[in-house]
Amino acid sequence: GENVEQHPSTLSVQEGDSAVIKCTYSDSASNYFPWYKQELGKRPQLIIDIRSNVGEKKDQRIAVTLNKTAKHFSLHITETQPEDSAVYFCAFGGGTSYGKLTFGQGTILTVHP
Amino acid sequence: NAGVTQTPKFRILKIGQSMTLQCAQDMNHNYMYWYRQDPGMGLKLIYYSVGAGITDKGEVPNGYNVSRSTTEDFPLRLELAAPSQTSVYFCASSYSGGAGGNTIYFGEGSWLTVV
Numbered sequence: 001g002e003n004v005e006q007h008p009s010t011l012s013v014q015e016g017d018s019a020v021i022k023c024t025y026s027d028s029a030s031n032y033f034p035w036y037k038q039e040l041g042k043r044p045q046l047i048i049d050i051r052s053n054v055g056e057k058k059d060q061r062i063a064v065t066l067n068k069t070a071k072h073f074s075l076h077i078t079e080t081q082p083e084d085s086a087v088y089f090c091a092f093g094g095g096t097s098y099g100k101l102t103f104g105q106g107t108i109l110t111v112h113p
Numbered sequence: 114n115a116g117v118t119q120t121p122k123f124r125i126l127k128i129g130q131s132m133t134l135q136c137a138q139d140m141n142h143n144y145m146y147w148y149r150q151d152p153g154m155g156l157k158l159i160y161y162s163v164g165a166g167i168t169d170k171g172e173v174p175n176g177y178n179v180s181r182s183t184t185e186d187f188p189l190r191l192e193l194a195a196p197s198q199t200s201v202y203f204c205a206s207s208y209s210g211g212a213g214g215n216t217i218y219f220g221e222g223s224w225l226t227v228v
Binding site: 099102104106 | 144146148153154155156157158161163171203207209215216217218219220221222
């Protein structure tokens with residue numbers, strides 16, 4: 001079945017630093033790549049997404065880049081703040097998966113003040 | 114709008130018991146999903162539905178059943194609960210999954226412990 005590898009599994013940064021999380025996916029037909037943030041005890045919430053016809057998308061301090069040839073995409077967070085501390089999940093879907101999303105294992109991001 | 118509503122939020126089951134997790138959405142989404150999340154892990158798809166009367170298995174369907182009699186409701190049934198089913202269950206929905214993929218919205222989760 002489809003799978004996605006997400007790295008690193010944990011990431012610790014100082015406030016103000018940048019954080020980068022990378023995912024590699026298996027289904028070349030996928031065309032939808034969202035990132036979700038999950039705070040402790042809460043539901044996953046979409047923070048940014050990108051479609052296969054776009055190479056990069058930015059929303060304030062967060063950005064996502066997509067390399068369809070290499071089948072990987074990355075989340076970039078700049079000027080990190082303590083409230084960015086959470087678990088981040090990449091996912092992919094669309095194409096032959098239609099509405100279903102396959103999720104990565106998650107990255108625990110800790111931002112130290 | 115309430116979005117995706119799940120009940121109960123917490124439940125303790127004894128081995129062998131059965132129960133139903135309720136899920137309802139008021140966004141008129143045609144796609145609905147059940148995911149489970151084990152501690153420190155990602156989300157795994159249990160079952161999904163593309164519309165009323167249509168359901169299909171996801172990655173980890175064993176031990177579960179679903180039904181979709183209306184657009185709004187998508188209950189998940191656990192038969193003969195086992196300790197391996199201890200997990201957090203998330204119901205979710207999206208509009209017209211299609212081939213383009215669309216944002217999935219999650220409910221608040223149901224914490225289930227089987228003892």
